[in-house]
Amino acid sequence: MLQMRVRSRLLAAAAGLLAGGFALGVAELIAGVVPGAPSPVTEIGALLIAFQPRGAEQLVVSVLGKADKPVLTVAVAIAGLLLSAGLGILARAGTRFRWATALAGFGALGLLALVAAFRDPLVDPMLAIGVFAVSLGLTWWVLSRLLRLAANFEERRAGRPAEMPDWSRRRFIGNSLTFGVTALASGAIGRVLLEVRAREAAAVEQPPAPVETAPPLPAGASLDVPGITPLVIQNADFYRIDTQLLTPRLDAAGWKLTVTGMVDHPITITYPQLLAMPLHEEYITIQCVSNEVGGDLVGNALWRGARLRDVLDMAGMQPGATQIVGRSFDGWTAGFPTSWLAESDREALIAVAMNGQALPPAHGFPARLMVPGLYGYVSATKWLTNIELTTLEAFDAYWVPLGWSKLGPIKTASRIDVPTVGARLNAGTVPVAGVAWAPDRGISKVEVQVDDGAWQPADLSTPISKTTWVQWLVRWQASAGDHQLRVRATDETGQVQVEEPHDPAPNGATGYHTVGVTVS
Ligand SMILES: Nc1nc2c(c(=O)[nH]1)N[C@H]1C(S)=C(S)[C@@H](COP(=O)(O)O)O[C@H]1N2
Ligand SMILES: [Mo]
Numbered sequence: 084m085l086q087m088r089v090r091s092r093l094l095a096a097a098a099g100l101l102a103g104g105f106a107l108g109v110a111e112l113i114a115g116v117v118p119g120a121p122s123p124v125t126e127i128g129a130l131l132i133a134f135q136p137r138g139a140e141q142l143v144v145s146v147l148g149k150a151d152k153p154v155l156t157v158a159v160a161i162a163g164l165l166l167s168a169g170l171g172i173l174a175r176a177g178t179r180f181r182w183a184t185a186l187a188g189f190g191a192l193g194l195l196a197l198v199a200a201f202r203d204p205l206v207d208p209m210l211a212i213g214v215f216a217v218s219l220g221l222t223w224w225v226l227s228r229l230l231r232l233a234a235n236f237e238e239r240r241a242g243r244p245a246e247m248p249d250w251s252r253r254r255f256i257g258n259s260l261t262f263g264v265t266a267l268a269s270g271a272i273g274r275v276l277l278e279v280r281a282r283e284a285a286a287v288e289q290p291p292a293p294v295e296t297a298p299p300l301p302a303g304a305s306l307d308v309p310g311i312t313p314l315v316i317q318n319a320d321f322y323r324i325d326t327q328l329l330t331p332r333l334d335a336a337g338w339k340l341t342v343t344g345m346v347d348h349p350i351t352i353t354y355p356q357l358l359a360m361p362l363h364e365e366y367i368t369i370q371c372v373s374n375e376v377g378g379d380l381v382g383n384a385l386w387r388g389a390r391l392r393d394v395l396d397m398a399g400m401q402p403g404a405t406q407i408v409g410r411s412f413d414g415w416t417a418g419f420p421t422s423w424l425a426e427s428d429r430e431a432l433i434a435v436a437m438n439g440q441a442l443p444p445a446h447g448f449p450a451r452l453m454v455p456g457l458y459g460y461v462s463a464t465k466w467l468t469n470i471e472l473t474t475l476e477a478f479d480a481y482w483v484p485l486g487w488s489k490l491g492p493i494k495t496a497s498r499i500d501v502p503t504v505g506a507r508l509n510a511g512t513v514p515v516a517g518v519a520w521a522p523d524r525g526i527s528k529v530e531v532q533v534d535d536g537a538w539q540p541a542d543l544s545t546p547i548s549k550t551t552w553v554q555w556l557v558r559w560q561a562s563a564g565d566h567q568l569r570v571r572a573t574d575e576t577g578q579v580q581v582e583e584p585h586d587p588a589p590n591g592a593t594g595y596h597t598v599g600v601t602v603s
Pocket of ligand 2: 324370371372373458459460
C-alpha cells in the first residue's frame with residue numbers, strides 16, 4: 084500500500100471517484116438483479132427523507148413530487164462521487180495513516196448506506212451486509228490499483244523524455260476507462276431493472292366483488308369537452324405522492340393488519356380475512372395538501388374495501404380514543420380525529436381495489452386507507468399494516484412535526500383544464516371547462532370571470548356524490564385580445580372558495596386558478 088505517493092490531485096481525485104463510482108455501480112446492479120438487496124443510493128435518499136430538517140418541508144415536498152424523485156437519487160449519487168474524489172485526494176500522500184483514513188472514509192459512507200438499508204423493511208439485512216462488504220472490497224481494490232498506476236506514470240514521466248511512448252500513462256487511462264465504463268453500465272442496468280421491477284403490475288387476482296356496489300354513474304355525470312379532466316382517473320394516470328423513492332412491492336401472503344391501542348381487543352387481520360369482509364364500493368376524490376392552485380395532485384377513483392367502521396367495531400374502539408393513526412410497513416403515519424367518522428355518511432375504507440383492479444403497488448397494495456374529505460397526508464396511509472387508536476394529544480403523525488397542520492380537511496377548489504395557459508384561440512364560442520371539488524361537502528356552484536367582468540355561472544356535471552369532484556363548463560364568447568380567465572367554486576354549505584392566494588403549507592393552497600389566453 085505504501086510508496087503510492089501521487090503528486091497530482093487531479094489523478095488522485097479521479098482514482099477516488101472511480102473507486103467509489105465502481106462500487107456504487109456494482110451495488111446498483113446487484114440491487115437490480117437480487118430482490119431484497121439494497122441500492123445504496125436509494126437507501127441514503129430514503130434516510131435523507133426520513134431525517135429531513137424541520138422547515139425543509141417545502142423543499143422536501145417538491146422533492147417527493149412525482150418528477151422530482153429522480154433528482155434526489157441523482158443528487159445522492161453525485162454527492163457520493165464527490166466525496167469519493169475527496170477521499171482519493173486524501174489517500175494520495177502514500178502514508179499508511181492517510182491511506183487508512185481514506186479507507187475509513189469509504190467505510191463510513193458504506194456504513195451509512197448499510198444503516199439506511201437496515202431501516203428498509205424490504206431489504207434483507209444479510210444481503211445488505213454482503214453488498215456492503217463487496218462494495219468496500221471493490222473500492223479498496225480499484226483505489227489501490229489506480230493510485231499505483233498513477234504513481235508509476237508520474238515517476239516515469241519525471242525520468243523520461245517526453246517523446247517516448249508513455250505506457251504507464253496509457254495503462255492509467257485504460258484502466259480508468261474500464262472502471263468508469265463498467266461502473267456506468269452496471270449502474271444504469273441496475274437502475275433500469277429496479278425501476279422495471281417497481282413498475283411491474285401486481286400479479287394479484289382481483290379482490291372479490293363488493294357486497295355494496297357504488298350506484299351506477301348518474302346520467303350527465305360526465306361533460307363531453309375535449310381536454311377536460313376525465314371524471315374517473317385511470318390507475319396508471321392517477322397522481323402519486325409518498326416518501327418512497329421506489330415502489331414498495333409487499334407480499335399479500337405475508338401481509339397482516341393489526342389494530343392496536345385504545346381498543347378492547349387488539350386484532351390481527353390477514354389479507355384473505357380482509358377480503359372476506361363485506362366490501363363496500365365508493366367514488367372518492369382525494370387531493371394532496373401540497374397541490375398548488377391549478378395543480379394536478381388530485382384525482383377521483385372508484386375505491387373498494389372493507390369499511391373502517393367494521394374493523395374498528397371488531398376491535399372495540401374505546402370511548403376515550405380521539406385519533407385514528409394509520410401506519411405503513413415502513414413506519415410512515417397519518418392521523419385524523421375519530422370524530423371525522425362520527426358523520427354517518429362518511430364511509431372510510433380500508434381499500435383493496437381501485438377502479439375495479441387490485442390496488443396497484445404504487446397506490447398501496449395490499450391495502451390502504453381512504454377517508455372522504457381529508458388530504459392524503461392525514462388519512463390515506465398506503466401499504467397499511469397497523470391502525471392505532473390513540474388521542475390527538477398523544478401522537479403527531481409523519482408530516483405534523485415537519486410543519487404541516489394536524490388537521491387536514493380538503494379545501495374547496497376548482498381548476499381550469501381548457502383552455503390551457505397561454506393558449507391562442509379564435510374569436511367566437513370557446514369552451515372554458517374544468518373540475519371543482521369540496522369533498523365531502525359537495526359542490527353547489529362554479530363561476531367563471533373573464534378579466535374584470537361579472538362572474539358567470541357554469542354548467543355542472545351531475546355529481547356522483549358529495550365526496551367526488553364535478554366537471555364544469557362555460558361557453559365563452561371570446562373577443563380579440565389578451566384575457567384572464569378565473570374560476571371559483573362554492574360548496575354545498577354555501578361557502579365560496581377562499582380567494583386570497585396562499586401556499587400549500589401548512590394546510591392546503593388557496594386562491595383562484597387563473598389562466599391567461601390570447602384571442603385573435
Ligand atoms: N405509506 C404512505 N402512505 C401515504 C403517503 C406516504 O408517504 N406513505 N403519502 C400520503 C400522501 S401525502 C398522499 S397525498 C396520498 C397520495 O395517494 P396516491 O399516491 O395513491 O395518490 O397518499 C398518502 N399515503
Ligand atoms: Mo399529500
